[in-house]
Amino acid sequence: MFFEQALIGQLANFGYLIGDPVAKKAAVVDPSFDARVLQKVAGENGYVIDLIFNTHHHPDHVYDNERLANETSGKVAAHKLSRVRKDIVLEHGMIVRLGDLEIKVVHTPGHSPDSCCFLVGGRVFTGDCLFVGDCGRIDLPGSDVEQMYDSLFNKVQKMEDALIVCPGHHYGPTRTSTIGNEKRTNYVLQPRSLVEFAAFMRAP
Secondary structure (H helix, E strand, O other), X not given: OEEEEEEEOOOOEEEEEEEEOOOOEEEEEOOOOOOHHHHHHHHXXXXXXXXXXXXXXXXXXXXXXXXXXXXXXXEEEEEOOOOOOOOEEEOOOOEEEEOOEEEEEEEOOOOOOOOEEEEEOOEEEEEOOEEOOEEOXXXXXXXXXXXXXXXXXXXXXXXXXXXXXXXXXXXXXXXXXXXXXXXXXXXXXXXXXXXXXXXXXXXX
C-alpha cells in the first residue's frame, strides 16, 4: 500500500494519502486545512484521488474537503452522523474498496459522535480517538466520556498489536506508533473502570 503522511496547518494536524499501487487509485484521509501537498504527491506518483475519508467532522480535519473534491472528483466518505456533505455514508463494520485495498470502518465515538477509525494495509487511522500517548478531548459539544471509554477499551484495545497507529494530530513523541505500544505506554489505555476513567478525563 502506498502511504504518505503530511503535517498540515497550525494545529499539528496530520493528513494522509493511501493508494493501491496496481490500480493507481488513492484516497486522502482527513484533508485538514490544505491537502494540496497530498495532491502533489499523488500526481508525482501517478495516483488518481478517488476517495476522501473523514475521521470526524471537526473543521481542522475537513476544511479542505470541497476544494479537494471539486479538483479531483473524489467522493467524500464520512460516518452517517457527520455534519459534512457526503457521497458515501459510512457505518460501523463497513468495508470500502479502493482498488484491491479494503478499508474497514470502525465507529469510535467519544471525541465526537461521528468519529471513526479506518483499518487498511496494516495501519489504523485513528483521527482524534487515539493519539500517540493520549486521546482526544471529551469536553467539546457532542463529546461523550462513556462513548470514549467504550471506543478505547472495547474497540481500540481489541485491535491487533501490530497495527500502525496513524493519528489525527502530531501531539506525541513520534509521528506514528503501534496499537501494542499504545496499550503498554499510553496512560489513557491503562485499566480503569468507567467511573475512574470519567473522573480521570474530567480532572484539570
